[in-house]
Each structure stands twice: as structure tokens, then as C-alpha cells.
Amino acid sequence: MSPSPSSEATHAYPAPRLGQLTYYSLLMITFLAASSAPTPLYRLYQLSWGFSTTMLTLVFASYVFALLLVLLISGALSDHVGRRPVVAGAIVGEILSLGLFFWADSLAWLIAARVLQGIATGIVTSALAAAMLDSDHRRGPVMASIAPLFGMGIGALVAGVLVTYAPAPLHLVYVLLAAILAVQGVLLGRMRESVTPRPGALASLRPRAHVPPCVRRPLLRVAPAVVSSWALGGFSLSLGPSLVETVSGIHNPLIGCLITFLLPCIGAISVLTLRARSPHVAVLIGTGCLIVGMCVLLLGVHGRSVGILLGGTAFAGIGFGAAFMGAMRTVMPLAPPTERSALMAAFYVICYLSASLLAMAGGVATQHVGLLPTIYVYGGVVAALSLAAFLGALTQRSASGHGMACDRPA
Template sequence: MTAHAAERTSPDLRQLIFYTLMLMAFLAASGVPTPLYQLYQESWHFSTPMLTLVFATYLFTLLITLLFSGALSDHLGRRPVILAGLLLQLAAMLCFMLASSLGWLLAARGLQGVATGIVTSALGAALLDCDRHRGPLLASVGPMLGMGLGVLGAGVLVELAPWPMRLAYVVMGLIFIVQIVGLRRARESVSRRPGALASMRPRVRVPAGILPTFMRTMPASVAAWGLGGFTLSLGPALTERITGSGDVLLGALPATLLAVMGSLGVWRLRLMATRTILLFSGTLLPTGVVVILAGVYTHSTALLLLGYAVAGPGFGAGFMGAMRAIMPLASPHERSSLMAAFYVVSYLSASLPALAAGMATRQFGLENTVWGYAAVVMLLSLSVPVSLLRQPSQAPQASD
């Protein structure tokens, strides 16, 4: 059955749920190492810059893989590409289970990035094949919710269960085995066609007519992912510094709140105009960051967590709003390269600033680095509503 034929059939609810849960599992696995970073540092004695390099390795490999394999499932079919990602993810879980040094950790994160990069576009397309109305929404909400639950679940297992540096990966490995078995029952929604190798040529381009809107609205996504990258890599260390406690579950809460509240923000704002979504992001994200800084200044755990809860909906709205402002402007033959450009900027925003922050902690200390990092995030986030309010006639409109 072709993709077009699949769109003409009634939505496949069972398959829609299956692929959504699979997408959530991949992003949950990506969040599992976050509450473990402090344990890794204490056990293997590596620096904070190396910690952020471990996080950045995942995003770099994910991005590169996504650029080369983004259209692969259109030629080979959804199921074969998804199966390859599942097998690689299983191998990554095995690397994490066997890890005994920083080198193992880097290898596991790199392999995990490749696995996630392979399935990202294939699962997104599969969700669209199942239901072209609900599919895109679930593709936006699922990853954030999955990442938050992965961080929280790993924190719970580390604190309350045996084998703190292994058990979470065993659990995720079992989940992926179940999904491999379940994939055999999934219906293929596209027919194989030639051109798979040619499709692996990266196409990254912002058309000239779209560039002004891209430059005006993309800072919302950059600010969102900049905060997300910092929280996923250095959030546990910051929480330990503020609270004076090495409680792993407590250290997992900032990333959990950011991701889960982000997914709720996407869900609640999904029917609003794109301009309104961007204004929400430019209000909630900076407000949340201010409350986070208040928590850092006063060493208040309650303020720190409240700040992340407030920033979370702004995080989700920034990503969704920028995408909805930019993507509908592209003609069909421009969408693939424009989406690639969108993801390149977003993922680099999550990795490079976090890596720079990790290096800055050596020179300025963690708390001073937080102040400088927060200032940049707030300026980027605030630039979008300022631009929209100055040019209301050119403001992005809601997309269908």
C-alpha cells in the first residue's frame, strides 16, 4: 500500500498508539542517562566539560544520522528502517550496561544518537500515515513526554532499586525487545521504490523568501532547546549545588518538569494561532528562567523547581511555534531541506551551548555560568515577541 493509499483509509488507532509509544520509548531512553551523570562522574572521575561532551555526542550523532537518513523510509519502507533503529538502540542499551569508563559512555551515547536519528523521521512519517491529523500532534507531544518520563523513571530506579547504574538500561532493553516483536504485526504503509542511496544526500536549505520569517521566529526554538540542553546535561549538578543533596531523584526533577510541562504546553496551545503560541513562549520561558535564577540566588529548591515548571510550557511552545511559523511557508519540494535546516539549528542549539557551558564552569564556576547562560536564553526568547509586536502585519499565521 502506498502512502497516498494509506491516507485515504480510516485512521489506524492501534498502530497509531503503538508508534507513539515507540517514539516515547526512544526519547525516554535518551533521558535515562541524565540522573546518572553524577554517579558516572563520581565513579570514573571525569570533568564537567567531558560530561557535557557525552550529552553533545548524542545530539551530534543524532543530527548527522537524521540528515543522511531522513528520507530513507520513503524508499525502503517504514518497518525496515524502524527495525534497524530498534536493533541499534538495543546495542546502545547493552553498551550502557557494560560501561566501565568514559569511553564506553561516549560510545553508547553515540550509538544511541544514530539509532534515534534513524527512526525519528521514519516514526514521524509512520504516525502521519496512520492519521494525518493526530499524527503530527503526537509526534510533537510524544518525544517531550517520553523524555520526561525517562528521566524520572531512571531517577526512581537509581534511588529505590538495586544496580543503580544498570537496571534502567535493562528495563529499556526489555521494552525495545517487546517493540521489535510488536513491529512484526505492524502494517507497512509505503511500497519500496528505488533511489534510497540518492535520498541519503543531505539537503539543508532555507529558501530566500522564507529566510526573514526563519530569522525572526527561530530564536524561540533556539532558546527552548538551549535551556533543554543545559538542563539535560548540567541540571542534576545544579540541583545538587542548590540543595546540597546528592539525591538522584531530586536531581532528575528539573529535566522531568521541563519536558512534561513542555508536552502539556504543546497540547494545550495546539489550537491557538501561531502568533499567540510564540507570544506565550516569549513570556513563559523568560519568566521561568527568572524564577530559576531566584532559586539559584537564594538556594531555594522550591523556586528552582517552580521555575522549571513555568518554563516548561514556554519550552514546548517555542519549538512548536517556530515550526508552525516556518514550515507552512515552504512549497512541497522545499519542505524536506527546510525541515533539515530547522532540525540542524534546533539540535545544535541544544548541544553547542551546553558544551560551552560545561567548559565555562571550569573558569567561572557552575552558578556564575548559569547566570550568563540564562541571560542569553532570555534575550533570545524575548526577541521573538518583541519582533512580532513591532511587525504585527508580518506576524506568522496559524497553520492547519
């Protein structure tokens, strides 16, 4: 996630505060690790409670919808009340959601836990990203982009290990995450507040999502890259473990979660590696890798080879990170500072709806035609959208003139 623009009330430190940057980065990793931790457990829940694959994807989508709604409402809240109060409230909410996961004994409890987790994550996302920017204006934006992806991958992997080899597979990971968050909550008191509270907190809760006219054409050009990358991410977080188990024939949560681990972690590495490249080059590299990665992944599915499937996933992960970063850096500088927050909200609407709605469609299709036919169609759609974005990037013209037009008064 990228931080929202700093407000006038944000104090820019004269020197980087690496301790605070490290703390907020680790906290972001913990929140996103908690968001992906249930993924390796979905099959266990499904077998224990007997719900359909469609309902499985609904559990994932409920988290995304809650996160998106709260992110639209609370994105600017920490600019008014401060970073620490918002972060503290989100930590409490996240611990409560982990408690719901711990006590869950039905699908309704699971959905309730995911909704509360989405609310907590939505509240904290922009506040943590802004806090990282406040702590270090050079390293902060990079960490704000890498930490969520790394957290999602690590959360799935650690949960897979605990579910496979540790006792109490449906409970231990939540106890561990709650304990980590409790410690981080105590340490929050040692962080220096970077925002002076100011009035307007209630007014800031009005949902904002707007695309300035001068940004619409560039956004339309890169939208297929955003949709394809996030659609793949949504599928990996909901049905990815089921796909790996079906291809391998091995019913092992650790094996199943490898696809969920590889995609975001490789994406984080690609963001770090390609951050100095131009947005145009990043989109070209990202969409090209998505096309190749999806083709290799589908080849692994067809040949029932987990190695080829995971290799394709890793290649697609490069594309996931690069395409998302390139698309964001293509459109965000074109809007004037006063409109970037609303544009960021609109941008994330596209991201999260792509992840949730297409994953839900995949779940419904799986219920009717089976998992493997669904992944062939789903993978073909992702590859086709990536190809459209790749061709659009090849033919794109310089957008510098459009960026200046945004800044001109009407």
C-alpha cells in the same frame, strides 16, 4: 518532532488506525526515554570515573551531534524502503547502545554508547513521525510533537527512581529499556506497512538542509525563540541535575532529575493545550513564559530554594513547548511541499546545535568559573534571546504574502 511530508508512495488510510498510532507513539516515547535515561546517572559516572564537567557535557553533545548527522542523511529513507525496515533497524541499534551502557566502565565507552544511541534515534525519528501521520492524519502530527517531549521527561524520572531506590543503579534502567524495546520489536511485525518500496533509497541519503529565500526573514525572526528554548533543554539534560543538587545540597538522583523531567513534560502539555492557537500567539506565549520562567529559576538559584527553581523550570517548560511549536508552525507552511523536507532539516540543525554547543559552552564555563556563575550567565542569555523573539513577534507583520511568493515559479 514533526513528520516530514508524505511521499507519493505513502498510502493514506481511509480511516484512522488508532492501534498503530498508539504503538508508534509508545515506541517514540521509549526511544526518547532511553535518550534521557543516562542523565540522572551522569553524576555517578563522574564520581566513579573522575572526569570533568566539560567532558560530561561532551557526552551529551556526542549524542546530539550523531543524531543530527544521521537525521540529515536518513530523513527520507523510510519513504523508499518502508517504515517498518527502518524502525526495525533502529530498534536493533538502540538495544546495542543500551548494551554498551550496561558494560561501560570508562568515559570512552560512555561516549561510544551515546553516539550509537544518537544514530539509532536519528534513524528512527522521521520514520516514526511519518508512520504516525500515516496511521492518523489528524492525531498523528499532534502525537509526533508530544511523544518525544513526554518520553524525555518520563525517561529521566523513571531512571532517577531506579537509580535512587532499586539495586544495580548503573545497570537496571538499561536492562528494563532493552526488554521493552525487544517486546516492541516483536510487535512491529503486526503493524501494517504504509509505504510501497520504491527506488532511490541511496540517492535519498544525500544530506539536505536548505532555507528557501522567502522563509529566511520569518526564520530569522523566530530563531531566537528556537535557540533559547533548545539551549535551556540542552542545559537541563546535561547539567540540570548538578544544578539542583548544588542548590538543594541533597545528593539524590531523583531530586536532581526533577528539572529534566519537568521541562519537557510541561512542554508537551503546553503543545497539547496551545495547538489550536495561531503560531504568532504561540510564540508570544512561549517566549513570554521563557522570560518569566528563567527569571524565577535564577531567583531560586540565588535564594537556594529548590521549590522556586523547579517552579521556574515548570513555567519555562510552558515556554519551551509553545515557543518551539509556534516557531515551527511559523516557517514550515511558507515553503512549497518540495522544499519542506530540506527546510525541516535546516530547522533541526538550529535546534540541535543550540542544545549541544551552548550546553558544551556551559560545561567549559562551569569548569573554569563554577556552576552557579555559569547558570546566571546562561540563564541571562536564554532570557535575552527570548525577549528578542518576544519583541520580534510583537512587531511582526503578516507573512501570507511571503508564503505565496514561495510557491511562485522563478
